[in-house]
Amino acid sequence: MAACWPEPIVSVQALSQTGLSTVPNRYVKPAHQRPVYNSDAEMEIPVLDMSDVWEKPEGLRRVRSACEEWGFFQVVNHGVNHALMERVRGAWREFFELPLEEKRKYANSPETYEGYGSRLGVVKDAKLDWSDYFYLNYLPSSIRNPSKWPSQPPKIRELIEEYGEEVRNLCERLVKTLSKSLGLETNHLMKAFGGEDKVGASLRANFYPKCPQPHLTLGLSSHSDPGGITIVLPDENVAGLQVRRGDCWVTVKSVPNALIVNIGDQIQILSNGIYKSVEHQVIVNSGMDRVSLALFYNPRSNIPIGPVKELLTENQPALYKPIRFDEYRLLIRQKGPSGKNQVDSLLASR
Template identity: 60%
Template sequence: MDGNECRELVNEYSKAVVKLCGILMKILSVNLGLEEDYLQNAFGGDDIGACLRVNYYPKCPQPDLTLGISPHSDPGGMTILLPDDDVSGLQVRKGEHWVTVEPIPDALIVNLGDQIQVISNAIYKSVEHRVIVNSIKERVSLAYFYNPRGDLLIEPAKKLVSKDRPASYSAMTFDQYRLFIRKSGLWGKSQVESLKCSQ
């Protein structure tokens, strides 16, 4: 495959993933009791931030001594992951334990990020996850990040805030949050939890 063919394939894949994310945003909005287009509008409508990242994890002779990526939740809105069909590596935290997500051929993995947690006033939770490495095989995954526009204030939806359930987070732009993450590093879900308002 030459460079042009690769670009065309990536462009086609990106368009399909953006369409899927738009559908998921509608479903999530309706499930929260909001207008169908609420989350999409909160992200900037059609002017959202999105990027594709290819992750390569070489095989490691001592996988118990390292991680591919340390524990974190994604700072953005939603991550669509196309995992390697042959090698598992993604783990999600369930309580005090890490659970390996076994890849299913032709299936995508959807992780909700911190911005969805904020807008939903913590009704939806971002997924804490990490990546382990393999001693025998290398691993490749494609992560598509679907994020709000950087300059928009992200805050709990007014309809999800009440006297019984006050706003858990103060308003902050996604650009401000990304800067905060870069300065503090990946530390599980401590970043989003540290932003909680005192009740």
């Protein structure tokens, strides 16, 4: 894989702060990829109370319904401290407000993506997204590189650690819940992931600057997440996340103190398509910046992931060819977000 970006990296936040009145051409999406504001006001992703879910048949049915029909849901009573959520979101906002030269000390490369960056994919002359981000490896703890973690603002490293551990606990609980909701043994999916002590996880803090022409660009292009499950701490003040629902894009309305959960491609593969990873994108705003934080909880990188045998029948054979997660992840790292192309490429019928 290329060790450097194909073009010089431009901070979108710095670009926005110049007060420009038009979006530079490299951020203008083709007409068919531009934001669509056709969300049905009555449509909202499901909200699940985790205290009503665990080991409760009706709660498991609601989980299954959310995963089959939406691939997204919000969780409340999730066990992550609300004040901690507010502090870690605030710390990342402070980081992005630091001088550019301070942030560039952590500049990333496409080799690992770890650090501060402004683009996904290494395709030359690609249309770029209107966002900056900071990406960190989190699990297993052996791959953490403290020198890559920001040292400013004060306490940000401790907050990342504390928040990461609480969300990790939620992920473990959710993977077991998904397993039960599929009619499998509680630990079946976790074993398929490689076991609690072998799973991978990474964090990405996203900064979506104000944009003079939000109808021409996207903060994050349409894609499904390549990993297992994703936990998003949204910006409660500015809506931005959109989920595909048929031919519509539904803008997610954040419930106070909720976290957003979405199914990744690896769960779609393991469930043999019973649960769907769903395309989503991020729209930007002309008047307000937006900050969100995503934790990606993934299978161990070096074991083949394929459909769970217990979910296969004569009428429903394996839909997907097994692939190691580290191989699979390279697809999005090289090409950037591209709808559902990654998981569709594994269809056994191809």
